[in-house]
Amino acid sequence: MKLSGLVKVVSDTEQQLRQLIRRFLPTIDANSCQISLVEGLSGKSWRIADQKVSLLARPQTVQRQQLGINRRREAAALKRCGPPLAPRVILQQAGWLLVEWLPGECVDPETFNACLYNGQLAATMAQLHQCGCSGYRINLQQQFAAYWQQIDRRRLTPRWLAWQRYFSHGNMPTPLMLAPLHMDIHADNLLHSAGKLQLIDWEYAADGDIALELAALFRFNQFSSTQQRLFLSDYSQHGYRDLARLTQQIARWAVWVDYLMLMWFEVRWQQSQDSALLQQGAALYRQFCLPTKFSC
Incomplete structure (x- = not known):
């Protein structure tokens, strides 16, 4: 993807996430929270952070679906196996799965x-x-x-x-x-x-x-x-x-x-x-x- 195309995707996604936060997570300041891109092997996710919380937003895209990823299924597994083994589900709505961002670094x-x-x-x-x-x-x-x-x-x-x-x-x-x-x-x-x-x-x-x-x-x-x-x-x-x-x-x-x-x-x-x-x-x-x- 060209840089201009990536910038537009990032901008559009940030706007979509801020709207989602305003509607379903009113305790988070949608205007001031930081939204940053997180790259993974299966595609892009997004980190949402403010002074109180840190979340990971995972979209259900056509590309993810082609790989066999299903956010509803993922959420069900997380709810069964949640803390302390797995992150807590915060929101599942409008094609997004938001989970808590677990602190710490991946093991080397x-x-x-x-x-x-x-x-x-x-x-x-x-x-x-x-x-x-x-x-x-x-x-x-x-x-x-x-x-x-x-x-x-x-x-x-x-x-x-x-x-x-x-x-x-x-x-x-x-x-x-x-x-x-x-x-x-x-x-x-x-x-x-x-x-x-x-x-x-x-x-x-x-x-x-x-x-x-x-x-x-x-x-x-x-x-x-x-x-x-x-x-x-x-x-x-x-x-x-x-x-x-x-x-x-x-x-x-x-x-x-x-x-x-x-x-x-x-x-x-x-x-x-x-x-x-x-x-x-x-x-x-x-x-x-x-x-x-x-x-x-």
Whole structure:
């Protein structure tokens, strides 16, 4: 987007948010509060701050919808899993979700590894998975179908078509245990505050199998086999107890997570034309789309 276009978007969005504040949040001074842009992997959000409060405003845009983001579903998950694990929902209205801005900095890679090795990450995720379901079930096959309509047709291959048929109509693993899932846990979505971990950016949260969440955690963060065993040993002390069965179920979900990642990278690249996204998904593209001696 050109600079002039971005300036107009920022100006229009600020005006829209100030009108929203005047109507639904009268305790905030809509004229004097500061509204600033916050960039994320899935798109733009906005921080609203005055002397009393600090909020994060997340829009429901066509681009977000194409990525599978639903603010109503996100709000339901946050209300189930809220403080201290997640930010509090302040307002859901007129295509916007406003949540409290949690203080603190996202964890760095060193802290993330420390939380993995001391068991804090596993304990936090077990706490998440013990919250009540939100009522919004994740539907991977529906998401694959939606993503399929948005990818660059010039990149399609016969092998990719075969995988799409498999994932669209194949039998998914039968859930071990249904729970609210965050589905985007990595260092940038974790805050370390007062000795505890908090989760932010719940855009992809929905109810689903705990093993799907753990498969996503392992694949997104490229955990080694040693790191996976360590995490699961700690997790089984707080959450699902049958470690052998959980390990097998995570392995079943792994290929589904890999395909989800491929499709997300492809759709997000279509939206942004950022070549870095294709580079990040290159290994997945070779895995699913280019000829090999293996078939789906």
